[in-house]
Amino acid sequence: MTRPTAALLLLAALAAGCSRSGAVNSPATPAEPAADARTVFEKRILPIFKSPDPSSCVQCHLAGVDLKHYIRPSHEETFVSLRDQGLVDLDDPGKSKILALIQMGADDQAGAELIPAKTRKAEYEAFAAWLAAAATDPKLRAAPKLPAADLAGPKRPVEVVRHARTDRLLASFENTVWAMRFRCMGCHTEGTAENKKLVEEHGERVAWVKAAGPAATLAYLRASNLIDADKPEDSLLLKKPLNAVKHGGGQKFLPGDQGYKAYRAFLDDYARTVKDGYPDAKSLPKPDAGPRKFGTDIWLKLENTPPDWGDRLAQVDVYAWDAAKGAWEPDPIATADRGVWGKGRLWQHNLTLLAAKGSDRAKAWAANGPSLPKGRYLLKAYVDRKGRLAKDWTAKLDRDDYAGQVEVTSDWRTGYGKMTAADAGKVR
Ligand code: HEC
Ligand code: HEC
Known part of the structure; x- marks a missing residue:
């Protein structure tokens, strides 16, 4: 049974601030405490x-835990269950951990729009009033422990x-x-000149x-109609850039690029999460072991593309020269993919910079913005000649699709007008 696990871990996490050792008050004994607490429980x-x-x-x-999970239909059982998990402070009920949980988001502005302050206030006041009454009942205080399987807590294991x-979710979105x-x-950022024009229209x-x-x-x-949590692959956030639903910006994505x-992985995981679709730890998506990604306005183009690249999806990985080692770095420092314009014999796109999670490079880019130093770089090109990605969006271009490499020297200035260029005719 996984039920108590998360609750017990929570206990451990919160234990540091636990202050129940000090003053040992003798339990107060008002006239009819149990009836009083029961009434509060039933009403509130x-x-x-x-x-x-x-x-x-x-x-x-978003899923996995809710205040309801800590409540049992009976007043006695709910109290003993909270008591046994260390969520009630018997001597100072106002300091109970369950109240701290309810107060957790009280000063969080971003999320506050989702939950009206009065919901939290009502929960807090109901629990505070009930605990204050129940904690004075000697029978409840002394009631025998519940078997572990009867403790009421999160429905899902702690990993979920x-x-x-x-x-x-925000980290995954980023x-x-x-x-x-x-x-x-360019078109969709609130307040830019281009966006203002489009907003008017x-x-x-x-x-x-x-x-x-x-x-x-x-x-x-999350609050818009652009995400379809029932069928994430049908979300407008995906169908517009695919031009599968007519898009004012034209086709921006090819299936599988x-x-x-990135969008599809986010949408699939988001939908499954909010639908409480992960029953256990092993059903969760595998942690993303890949590098941290930094979008940029640094552009790269390959001119003079060979005819057999025409209108195919091409991916270019960029490798930096490691002067200390006298070799190319083993992992790409940047990547981009886009359909080749066959008629114009041109491929061009902005780069996504890549840095191992937690590396010095990732930290520096997160702090100061991503950039590439001036120097020698190796471009490796892959062309999806067999249309594999359109058939299976999870497929990756690999050795079979390798078209060759070419070296460039660049200072990688940002902006469409300051694009780094390489000759695709020299790709071998
Ligand atoms: C403002 C955001 C916020 C709100 C609101 C909130 N939590 Fe949490 N909760 C967190 C964060 C962040 C953690 C992880 C804390 C940590 O690891 O130190 C957490 C951890 C937990 C855990 C421990 C799980 C684990 O990782 O070990 C439980 C159980 C829990 N919360 C239950 C609740 C319940 C029940 C409520 C509502 C009464 C609630 N939380 C409201 C942010 C919140
Ligand atoms: C060249 C300008 C341009 C670019 C670049 C562009 N779009 Fe759009 N997009 C538009 C215009 C104009 C509309 C409004 C008309 C329409 O609904 O198609 C729009 C509408 C949308 C909508 C519908 C918004 C709504 O609430 O109805 C989505 C979603 C969208 N775009 C996604 C994207 C994504 C994702 C990208 C990048 C991968 C992108 N667009 C790039 C011009 C652009």
């Missing part, structure tokens, strides 16, 4: 238990509770949709990349 806690509405926890926990946290925003932001909806950053953009998208992969 049971409605929370029975309500179809989410509790304040959803502000940060963690995966479904909104801060984890490394997927947000990292790929450069393909879209199409309305506020085209301003979906929020000037305030990734958290604001994610909050907007890096932008598509």
Whole structure:
């Protein structure tokens, strides 16, 4: 049974601040404490238990844990269950951990829009009033322990509770949709000159990349009709850039390209998370072992592309020269993919910079913005001649699709007008 696990871990996490050793108050004994506490429970806690509405926890926990999970139909059992998990402070009920959990999001502005302050206040006041009454009942205080399997707590194991946290969701969003925003932001970033023009024509909806950053953009998208949590692959956020639903910006994604992969992985995981579709730790997506991705406005073009690249998806990986080792770095420092313009014999796109998670390079780019130093670089080109990615969006271009390599020297200035160019005719 996984049920008590998360609750017990929580206990451990919160134990540091635990202050129950000190003053040992003798239990007060008012006239009819049990009846009083029971009335409060039935009037104020049971409605929370029975309500179809989410509790304040959803502000940060998309699934896996809810205030309801800590409540049992009976007043006695609920109290003993909370008591046994260390969530009640018998001597100072106002300091109970369950109250701290309810207060967790009280000063979090971003999430506050999702949960009205009055929901949290009502939960807090109901639990505070009930615990104050129940903790004075000597019978409840002394009631025998519940068997571990009867403890009421999170429905999902702790790994799932963690995966479904909104801060984890934001981290995943930043490394997927947000990292790929450069393909879209010219037209869709709120407040830019181009966006203002488009807003006049199409309305506020085209301003979906929020000037305030990734958290604001994610909050907007979650509340919009652009994500279809029932069928994530049908989300407008994917179908518009594919031009599968007519798109004012034309076709921006090819099925299976890096932008598509990033959006699709985010949408699939988001939908499954909010549908509580991960029953256990092993059903969770594998942790992304790949590098951290940084979108940029650094452009690269390959001119004079060979005829057999024409209108295929081509990917270019960029390798930096390691002067100390006298060799190319083993992992690409940047990548980009895009359909080749066969008639114009041209491939061009903006680069996504890559750095191992936690590396000095990743830290520096996160702090100061991503950039590439001036120097020698090796470009390795892959061309999807067999149309593999259109058939299976999860497929990756590999050795079989390798078209060759060419060296460039560049200072990688940013902006479409300052593009680094290489001759695809020299790719061997
Ligand atoms: C403002 C955001 C926020 C709100 C609201 C919130 N939590 Fe949490 N919760 C967190 C964070 C962040 C963690 C991880 C804390 C840590 O690891 O130190 C966490 C951890 C937990 C854990 C421990 C799981 C683990 O990783 O060990 C449980 C259980 C939990 N919360 C339950 C609740 C319940 C029940 C509510 C509603 C009454 C709630 N939380 C409301 C942010 C929140
Ligand atoms: C050249 C400008 C341009 C670019 C670049 C562009 N779009 Fe658009 N997009 C538009 C215009 C104009 C509309 C409004 C008309 C329409 O709905 O198609 C639009 C609408 C949308 C909508 C519908 C918004 C709504 O709420 O109805 C989505 C979603 C969208 N684009 C996604 C994207 C994504 C994702 C990218 C990048 C991969 C992108 N667009 C790049 C011009 C652009």
